[in-house]
Amino acid sequence: MRMQCLDTKFFTSTSLVPMQLPSRMETHLWYVKPNEVKSEQLLNKYLEFLPKSEKEHVFSMRGDELRKGALLARALVRTTIARYQINQVSPRSLKFRKNIHGKPEVDWQQIEDWHPQQLHFNISHTESLVACGVTTHNPIGIDIEEKERKIKHSISSFAKRYFSQQEVQLLSSISDPEIQRQEFIKLWTLKEAYVKALGRGFSGSPFKTFTIRSAAASKESIHLSESSSFENSDIVVESLEDSTNHTGDWQFALLELAGSHYAAICSRKDCANIGSHPMKIGVWRTIPLVEDEYVSGTNSVIAVGGLM
Amino acid sequence: MATFTASSLSFTSLSISLDQNKGLARGSVSLPAKAKSFGALTLRSAPMRFRVSCAAKPETVEKVCEIVKKQLALPATTEVSGDSKFAALGADSLDTVEIVMGLEEEFGISVEEESAQTIATVQDAADLIEKLCEKKE
Numbered sequence: 221m222r223m224q225c226l227d228t229k230f231f232t233s234t235s236l237v238p239m240q241l242p243s244r245m246e247t248h249l250w251y252v253k254p255n256e257v258k259s260e261q262l263l264n265k266y267l268e269f270l271p272k273s274e275k276e277h278v279f280s281m282r283g284d285e286l287r288k289g290a291l292l293a294r295a296l297v298r299t300t301i302a303r304y305q306i307n308q309v310s311p312r313s314l315k316f317r318k319n320i321h322g323k324p325e326v327d328w329q330q331i332e333d334w335h336p337q338q339l340h341f342n343i344s345h346t347e348s349l350v351a352c353g354v355t356t357h358n359p360i361g362i363d364i365e366e367k368e369r370k371i372k373h374s375i376s377s378f379a380k381r382y383f384s385q386q387e388v389q390l391l392s393s394i395s396d397p398e399i400q401r402q403e404f405i406k407l408w409t410l411k412e413a414y415v416k417a418l419g420r421g422f423s424g425s426p427f428k429t430f431t432i433r434s435a436a437a438s439k440e441s442i443h444l445s446e447s448s449s450f451e452n453s454d455i456v457v458e459s460l461e462d463s464t465n466h467t468g469d470w471q472f473a474l475l476e477l478a479g480s481h482y483a484a485i486c487s488r489k490d491c492a493n494i495g496s497h498p499m500k501i502g503v504w505r506t507i508p509l510v511e512d513e514y515v516s517g518t519n520s521v522i523a524v525g526g527l528m
Numbered sequence: 529m530a531t532f533t534a535s536s537l538s539f540t541s542l543s544i545s546l547d548q549n550k551g552l553a554r555g556s557v558s559l560p561a562k563a564k565s566f567g568a569l570t571l572r573s574a575p576m577r578f579r580v581s582c583a584a585k586p587e588t589v590e591k592v593c594e595i596v597k598k599q600l601a602l603p604a605t606t607e608v609s610g611d612s613k614f615a616a617l618g619a620d621s622l623d624t625v626e627i628v629m630g631l632e633e634e635f636g637i638s639v640e641e642e643s644a645q646t647i648a649t650v651q652d653a654a655d656l657i658e659k660l661c662e663k664k665e
Binding site for chain 2: 280281282283286345346347365369371372373377378381382408412421422423426
């Protein structure tokens with residue numbers, strides 16, 4: 221029987237396996253499952269990566285589970301970005317700032333000797349999964365939601381309040397309440413991912429002002445086929461406001477992650493991507509400093525839409 | 529097989545000089561950033577707060593706490609007050625928009641996205657509600 225010893229000397233920043241940056245057409249997605257991180261020693265190691273302000277934020281969370289989630293989110297972001305640096309970099313040395321709308325980004329200028337990279341990232345977390353998406357040259361937004369998530373309001377009233385008219389119509393055309401709920405959650409994550417990719421904040425791109433739908437569904441046809449509305453089709457966004465919104469610039473992917481979550485990814489199409497190829501995504505399940513597992517092509521990553 | 533369990537996350541082995549029981553930003557002087565009118569400055573007997581324009585009644589704050597607790601399914605014993613941050617209580621973006629919706633229904637108001645984005649604490653929500661209620665009258 222093999223004893224698994226997680227010795228302290230394993231937990232150094234050199235335990236991060238270096239990674240090559242994704243190409244312009246690729247997206248990398250890293251995720252951690254909090255219930256896979258049990259070692260208090262390891263959690264303390266992650267805590268050491270955080271500056272005072274981030275530590276304060278972690279401890280401002282109410283309760284152990286929320287603190288752990290907040291800690292893992294910061295640890296995931298820092299260790300993920302550190303992996304892509306050409307020279308050995310400690311996750312501790314990364315500095316972050318927010319753009320004028322509040323979207324977090326890396327502050328490259330604060331680190332001497334670094335070359336500013338065209339690295340973009342975005343994180344999302346739920347109680348049971350924390351994820352970080354990485355792209356180069358093009359902004360990215362991601363949103364994760366538990367597949368079983370239930371909302372307190374009725375889907376219909378929620379959609380009427382926040383979604384576009386077409387989206388309301390589509391959802392109300394679904395008679396099975398469970399399928400309706402699933403489609404609602406998928407649509408929510410896609411809309412969130414889009415707004416986060418745009419980086420203008422919730423009020424910069426109000427949910428009512430754009431529609432996300434499958435390319436296969438036309439404006440006129442509001443009826444769903446037997447299968448899910450996003451399956452086997454490109455996912456597109458339409459602006460209901462003004463035509464200068466360049467909605468054609470954005471591409472989407474919807475995945476089922478780890479059997480338990482929907483993950484929506486939105487990124488700007490690369491200018492070199494003339495043929496409008498679907499997003500190429502590499503997914504890793506990780507326990508930073510301990511193990512990384514490439515899970516694309518396994519049951520942990522199932523394409524739901526936008527990836528034909 | 530060795531198992532590691534952290535039954536309570538207390539980070540005791542790490543020395544940081546933070547009082548974990550102290551929430552952030554307690555007793556802050558709170559002035560709405562976009563206050564356009566400075567009406568009668570009312571020095572309330574409630575400690576630590578100076579409100580320049582509309583001050584949220586305790587009943588409003590209480591109602592917001594109720595709605596938040598319900599949305600987040602918090603145990604009745606959870607301490608929620610004006611200072612409480614939604615995010616710190618575990619609200620994600622979907623919870624937050626549901627809370628806003630709940631407040632709109634409860635108080636018969638309509639909250640713009642721009643305003644919704646600025647709500648971080650129970651007090652923020654209560655102040656906004658009062659402001660919008662006043663506008664209605």
